[in-house]
Amino acid sequence: MNYAASAQSEITAKLPGWRATALFALLLAGLAGLFGRGVYLQGIHDDFLQEKGNARYSRVIEVSAHRGNISDRNGEPLAVSTPVESVWASPQDVEAGTRQVKKLAQILGMKIEDVKSRLSDTSRDFVYLKRLLPPEQTERVVNLHLPGVSLQREYRRYYPAGEEDAQTLGFTGQDDVGQEGMEFALQKQLAGNPGSQRVIKDNHGYIVEDAGSLHPPKPGSDIVLSLDGNLQHIAYRELESAVRLHRAKSGAVVVLDARSGEVLALANYPSFNPNNHSDTSSKAMRNRAVTNEFEPGSTLKPFTIATAIETGKVTPSTIINTEHGVYELGNRKIHDAEPESMLTVAQVIQKSSNIGAAKIALSMKPETMWQGLSDSGFGAPTGSNFPGEAPGKLRDPKTWRPIEQATMAYGHGVSVNLLQLARGYTIFADNGELKPVSLLKLDAPPVGTKVFSAHTAHEVRDMLEMVVLPGGTAPLAQIAGYRVAGKTGTAHKLENGRYVNHYIASFVGFAPVSNPRLVVAIMINDPGGANYYGGEVAAPVFSRVMGASLHALNVPNDAPLDNVIAPPANIVKEEV
Secondary structure (H helix, E strand, O other), X not given: OOHHHHHHHHHHHHXXXXXXXXXXXXXXXXXXXXXXXXXXXXXXXXXXXXXXXXHHHEEEEEEOOOOOOEEOOOXXXXXXXXXXXXXXXXXXXXXXXXXXXHHHHHHHOOOHHHHHHHXXXXXXXOEEEEEEEXXXXXXXXXXXXXXXXXXXEXXXXXOOOHHXXXXXXXXXXXXXXXXXXXXXXXXXXXXXXXXXXXXXXXXXXXXXXXXXXXXOOEOOOOEEEOOOHHHHHHHHHHHHHHHHHOXXXXXXXXXXXXXXXXXXEEEXXXXXXXXXXXXXXXXXXXXXXXXXXXXXXXXXHHHHHHHHHHOOOOOOOOXXXXXXXXXXXOOEEXXXXXXOOXXXXXXXXXXXXXXXXXXXXXXXXXXXXXXXXXXXXXXXXXXXXXXXOOOOEOOOHHHOOHHHHHHHOOOOOOEEOHHHHHHHOHHHHOOOEEOOOEOEOOOOOOOXXXXXXXXXXXXXXXHHHHHOXXXXXXXXXXXXXXXXXXXXXXXXXXXXXEEEEEEEEEEEEXXXXXXXXXXXXXXXXXXXXXXXXXXXXXHHHHXXXXXXXXXXXXXXXXXXXXXXXXXXXXXXXXXX
């Protein structure tokens, strides 16, 4: 026997025979386990493999719903959604280091590092690279033919009127969700419900669209606002002109339908471009006519006097001793800019006498006066449902001191928003009824709330018409061919709890007096020129807005076309 054979024989002799049997049994058990696992996955629990297989070529993506359009009362579009494309990627199918990815970053205007960062998580099936692309960028992305990169249809909001109604409409964010204004307030109605779609990816990572719709999107509802685009344009144009002319900080205009309370125009200046608002401050986005409070000044006097007439304390012809322009009340003095010894109640309104209004207020119990102001809508929201509406301030009458009651009579110590003030004047325009306001178009005029009798409302209406005639504080509010009624207001601004020598100039009125159709309220914040009285700054804006609006609505004249009487050289001013 040779040496090799002897060694092999010795090794064989040392190995026990059961080792081979055990090894064979282990191999057989392993094969049986694999077979059993295969049977389980293929025949019993095959959904796991189906899921893994589908994940390699199929996925479900969300399909955006078309946001409802917003239009004005005449059907003119105010906010529309236009289809645009967004770029998304499947990170596991994109080679982040390729030259094409660098080109993609250049097309999208992104840093290559940002693109690579978004593509770094390969466990994700879907990641946005850039949203809402303009058409020229979309075409360049398509021409890249980059595997794993595809487009998804979304919608971008567009506002045809731009700055004119920006604060009222608001805008949507990147996800087409309302962020401000009516877009925010009506989000549920406008949004709709997104759908879903199955897309298929080939072995090169390209996406095959329209592989099957699982759930179609449900578009949002279209909304018709009460706004009239023509009147909105007029209001914004005249407001911008006035703010610039008087070097004011800002201003606002409200135009109401005197019969229905519908808001026909709601303009603010300065404004912003809702189509490109990325650099706009939150302050510029505020709808000052609704969210900002201010002391109304003498525009509140008609409500004080209406309450006194309604309760029988005075009549329009009652004589009030106006103390030659200075009235001492305790250790305080109340002044009139135009000193008079005696004035009728009607003249108190015409000449805007603070002393006359204060004495009339003090003839009533605080609770009576408070009730008149509260019933007129002050100290509570208007019901417009505009986001962030300021309720104003009307303190509990139990806390009033005599001097406070006196100054409240002419709008000090009370705060309002401009929409509240305009709404209050519907009382005098519509036979003593306070109209609910609406930013949505109504099918029929709503029933108002009775505040004063029709007799009282008409008596105050006659007084307010005297205001715009020579001898009143607002002859600059006259309109050729129409009778006008209204009231001026001039008030110091409050800053850090103290009155400062900056002013709010305002005017609220309605026309035609014989059958009121519109109520227009003007507020000019902090005019920077020599003129700051409501009769000089706000009344002319009222005249232009109201006149152009009445013509736009084809409202018949109720006065001769030569009815405008030239104002005197020195217009009657009100004490601030």
